Amino acid sequence: MTLDMNNHYREIILGVGENPEREGLLDTPKRAAKAMQYLCNGYHKSLEEVVNGALFESDNDEMVIVRDIELYSLCEHHMLPFIGKAHVAYIPTGKVLGLSKVARIVDMFARRLQIQENLTKQIADAIQQVTNAAGVAVVIEAKHMCMMMRGVEKQNSVMTSSVMLGAFRESCNTRHEFLQLIGRGK
Ligand SMILES: Nc1nc2c(ncn2[C@@H]2O[C@H](COP(=O)(O)OP(=O)(O)OP(=O)(O)O)[C@@H](O)[C@H]2O)c(=O)[nH]1
Ligand SMILES: [Zn+2]
Known part of the structure; x- marks a missing residue:
């Protein structure tokens, strides 16, 4: 799932006209996927918990x-x-x-x-x-x-x-x- 998200973020980087192989962007798909998972972590919680x-x-x-x-x-x-x-x-x-x-x-x-x-x-x-x-x-x-x-x-x-x-x-x-x-x- 996360690996999939990484690939999608790589596509987004390409889509905006950037080069995902550029040094500063190499780890960005991984970081962005991790950040997005964090920002949406409410889906994995229950009220009871x-x-x-x-x-x-x-x-x-x-x-x-x-x-x-x-x-x-x-x-x-x-x-x-x-x-x-x-x-x-x-x-x-x-x-x-x-x-x-x-x-x-x-x-x-x-x-x-x-x-x-x-x-x-x-x-x-x-x-x-x-x-x-x-x-x-x-x-x-x-x-x-x-x-x-x-x-x-x-x-x-x-x-x-x-x-x-x-x-x-x-x-x-x-x-x-x-x-x-x-x-x-x-
Ligand atoms: N009611 C409400 N509207 C929201 C919320 N967040 C975003 N919106 C609105 O959702 C609407 C989506 O409208 P669309 O015309 O489909 O999308 P859009 O072309 O990106 O719209 P614009 O933002 O006007 O450029 C926009 O009017 C947003 O301002 C929210 O929390 N509540
Ligand atoms: Zn909005």
Whole structure:
């Protein structure tokens, strides 16, 4: 599989008009394949493995927010990066999730070929599934290289996507509190 990918990258180098035998490019197909495998390693992870049992009993039923989680993903249309931040919140119902696991869940879905809207939904659904929370909210703000480096070449546009489940969808107050706490409220 990796050997195959190496050959494909060699073809890409030829395709852009370069010489894959040039000294600086000799190991590039191998490196590029390895990098791409890393950037897409989310396909080989399961939610169970990522959470690793780190769910702790708690009678705290107030909103938990993890904000400004850095996010690197690849857009599925151009396979170019989109880069930004995820803000994740949930309202526990007896169990809280290990803090780092929230970020690991973000990574598990970000390290795939994605569109931002689906990524946002997959993270929200996974947090809901793992915690059985009374509500989950995910907001992602990201810049898409496919819009910056090529195409319309807009350098300053940021895409914001959100998914609200349970209490965040039903209650304006809960939603406002969340948006305020991530610095996006009025
Ligand atoms: N909604 C959404 N669109 C995305 C995302 N990533 C890339 N796109 C868009 O996907 C669309 C693909 O449009 P096409 O017209 O098929 O492709 P294209 O000719 O490369 O489009 P341009 O980028 O406009 O040059 C573009 O409008 C991209 O901006 C994303 O995460 N969410
Ligand atoms: Zn794109």
